[in-house]
Amino acid sequence: MSYSLQNVRQKICHHLDAIYQDVSLPCSQEQLADDLLAIMNISDKDHCPSPHQNQWNEQDVILISYGDSIIKDNEKPLKTLHTMLNRYFKQAINSVHILPFFPYSSDDGFSVIDYSSVNEALGDWQDIQAISSDYKLMADLVINHCSSRSKWFENFIAGEGVGHDYFFTAEPSDDLSDVVRPRTSPLLRETNTQKGTKHVWCTFSHDQVDLDFRNPEVLKSFVSIIRLYLDQGVKIFRFDAIAFLWKIVGTSCINLPQTHETVRLLRTLIEYACSDAIIITETNIPNRQNLMYFGNANEAHCIYNFSLPPLLVNTLITGDCTYLKTWMMSMPPAQNGTAYFNFIASHDGIGLRPAEGLLSEQEINVLVNTMQSFGGKISWRNADNGQVKPYEMNITLYDALQGTTAGPDKYGQDRFISAHAIMLALEGIPGLYIHSLLGTSNDYEKLKNTQHNRAINRHRWDYNKLNEQLSTPHSQHHQVLERMLHLINIRKQQAAFHPNATQFTLQLGTKLFGFWRQSIDRTQSIFCVANVTNEPISLAMSDLNLIDTNNWVDLISEQQVSHMGDEWTLAPYQTIWLTNHIDID
Template sequence: MDQNILFSTIHSVLTKKGIKGKAHQAFIDGLIGSGNLLHYLYSGLYSKTDDHEKDFIEILEIIIDSYLERSPSLKKRDKAKENKDLWFLSNELAGMSLYVDRFAGNINGLSKRIDYLQDLGVNLLHLMPLFESPQEASDGGYAVSNYRVIDKRFGNIKDLKKLQQLLLEKDMYLMIDIVLNHTSDQHEWAQKAKQGDPYYQGFYYLYEDRSIPDMMESHLPEVFPESSPGSFVYNKDMDKWVMSVFHNYQWDLKFKNPEVLKAMLRTIFFYANLGVDVLRIDAPAFIWKQMGTSCQNLPEAHMILQLIKAALQIATPGMAILGEAIVAPREIMAYFGNGYMQNKECDLAYNASQMALQWDALATTDTRNMLCNQDIILQKPLGASWINYSRCHDDIGLTFEDSCIEQVGYTPHLHREFLKNYLSGRIDSSPSCGELFAVNPKTNDARISGSLASLCGLEKALQKQDKNAMQTSIDKILLIQANSILLGGIPMLFYGDEVGYTNDYSYLNDPKKSYDNRWMHRPLIDWKKNAKAKKNGTIENKVFTGIQKILNIRKAHYLFSDYNNVEWLDSHNRSVVGFNRNLKGKQMFCLFNYSPVPQGLTYYVFSSVREQSNKLYDLYSEKYINIGADYEHLLFEPYQFYVLSNY
């Protein structure tokens, strides 16, 4: 479209919608200023479709309608966030991810637990999928049957709005999920497709026979090879094969059809205007399919995310995007945008490699693999940020670079085999109690399930009533959490981990869950247990107060904001790793011992601050340490960490 025609089109749509005058000038300027980008992205995806210019005008109308529907209070909050200069980089943010029903019964019950979360130091709530999904085939809520209706188990949309208002009053933030890649096979669109409606059949990948599915599957990795092998399912109602990359009941949406994009964009804006602060886009790597590829991380998937981001930035700029792309470190960087599109795609991404590298270090007592991978992880652009975490609702995938494993002297497949056996407790000396998940019988690949506490040895320690082992497991929990909390990015705790919940095996008695061992680390909260967080000397108290203290340290020091101000240190001790957080002349040394035995680190690591002071203050133990000569050593107890300040 010619630029003059483009601007004329935008003005025409604005006039049609009654948008004019000073009150809307910032929005008008934003829409016109981003017009070329929007059209470039849309045309790159859909220029070969019929009526693509008409469809583009409809995209403009969706953006304008969403702006008009945004409440004055949310527009005011947008402005406040803008004044904070990328609010999601702040050291004051700390999150928790939780299942509403398993944490508090329902949304109203969650409202009554806000004080508990604030006491811990959490001010960003990630509510796992809330919208309708069939209980018998929900994938934990990620098989959505209605994007606009809250599942009755949790409450209703009014309850969510009340919760959002409460969070606003308490200066807290809300994050929810949207599943772009697929719907439940019981979604209205899928039901109409089954009934033969050609419009909705166009929303999915449907094939008359196995010829194309067979060709595609020759390039597609299996996501759930045990419970849902293959990537297509036969539907007898249509007598067609349906693409279902995840579970058989999750039908992949066909984003090659612009009607799908428009429908999902309306849903995204619906969430934005509910007051959502962070939208977690589930499985964005899969949203574009192309014959002859793995159908992951394709350029068109990035263009869709960039178009969504551009649209949000115009109409609802206060909502940030988190891309849940659990891919190798080199591939994750693309989700922040490359080249001109840098910082024009996802604002946030999961630091999944760092999470896995912590478990690698804990299992091997060797931090060199963690250190090697930082060359890639540190390429994150300034202005974007990580979600740092130790555990989540999902499994642990060993997504780090083979080249780094080789560089530190290990064989990649043997190293991963060791990690799987260690974390699943198959090695006699391992204290971990995990389980292998999604074992692929063809490749022997697998991921790991298990709660933070059980993987750190607490479950076995409790079984043996070994008090020393219990304390060791607590030390491991706090070590791992400290690394996640103090590194650049938003720390995201997983509910139950703050008081040391071990694996819950009751899922085995539920046929709706028994096929998926990830439910072992998705606990049903017993508030009598959580109340022990207030009782001195209990395991719950030690874990809760330890995490609480680390979060308070983070929030008290601006240099823990994410301004790419992380410098990893060369410790010359393979069991000890650390990084320097520095900003405006102030420095913080965060040091971690991943060994079960005492270790030492030469004071040479502090050479950059020795001229300013001969001592540092450990914010965690609240003690000073004197900086010795370069050949002398700072001593670490097993699994000890330091947070050393030079100011």
């Protein structure tokens, strides 16, 4: 279906009308729409993007890494990362999320000084382009805030130049009681400027100053940044902290209608500029609010499945899948053109807000206490009535699963692999943090040196030492990588693991967590069943209602079902992917 530039212009004007309905713009909406079209270099094309077209399949697996997660003497880290990707992951991974690779002042990259350049300590745009030529590249659009050391903020203080009117301010006397915060630091930062004392809004930290999207020049600047990233090979945009984008004093300042409409606008601009580029919204918020960012297949292409990490960890340390199963049954299937982005470990930690309303307060307390006993740290947030609540558990996933609520045990690695076998089989696109693929443990030295809780899960490997570990069969790093690659390579060959393939939750009690996947063309079924306890558990094949005329085999162990009346004993933390259609090398 063809479209005209005028059609796109009208669509953009519709978005702008919804965003700026209560804002007096310095120019007409039509002029602003024309400016955005020109920045994105959108012109008449032959095909109109379809909101219900899947830009992904079962082959898509995303590796998540900092640009300098692996370092080598006398070599820029982005080159080292590229070498590492090609040496160990190329057959399993087709997409890479490089966490913010721009000049920054804090928060390991999420306080951006300059959006238009690559951090010289990591490499340059040529290194980014080289990686994007071999892998689908995902990059962060840190859109809610920037660094207080940015040129924009310097101009804000000076009262002139680009950025002098880019930042959101409020007054200490304003009613800010309903503002939702992910941090305990003061919301407003007192700043002396050439125009007097200003109180700058800081959702996250006083080095991360919030931008004011009521000013259309801020919008135009970020559209220019998006165009630059597309030109450098970025195909997947991660909208960082997008839920906090629009602020109205006297409200919660989270998930406001203008924020959702801004996502719709940016999607329109991105998909008309590059039809196979996609948006993933990073919204570490309660589950129901998170789902809203799908819109009607017209907002985010993908949303982070933030409730999965705390629920899955809770399941595996308690040996009870009740909460995970209840949540799974409540999750709507993603429409074509949208998909869940599944992950269980990230550069931050295991968020607890997405577990609110899903886990009881007592369960959350048990989870927090267990992670602390495993060496983890807890980050806190301000809640209602001056309460302080746990916001995030900072710990590597490998150490988080070293035991149960009763303490560490001998099943740590099996429990860790089970978590990934479950995650890789779920509806959605899997994202794997590099330190999970490498079986990295807590970095207490980095935690001590930085005094930042999240540093515990941001280890920086020496390339030669890592290679030595990966070539040593008895090391946990070698064993984890080998087992993880085995799972990924099986997953990629199964049509029933397409991110939008049918999924139903199975009722197998509290100790066996199970679900059924069916390929879009209905030719393949896979029953995924995991023993979430530290004891052997029997599974009756009759409980799965397998079709007797088919031959069934577990893709992971390659063990066959000999008789439909059989019982299958699952070892502690064993997961099976039972299929009627074998497609495995």
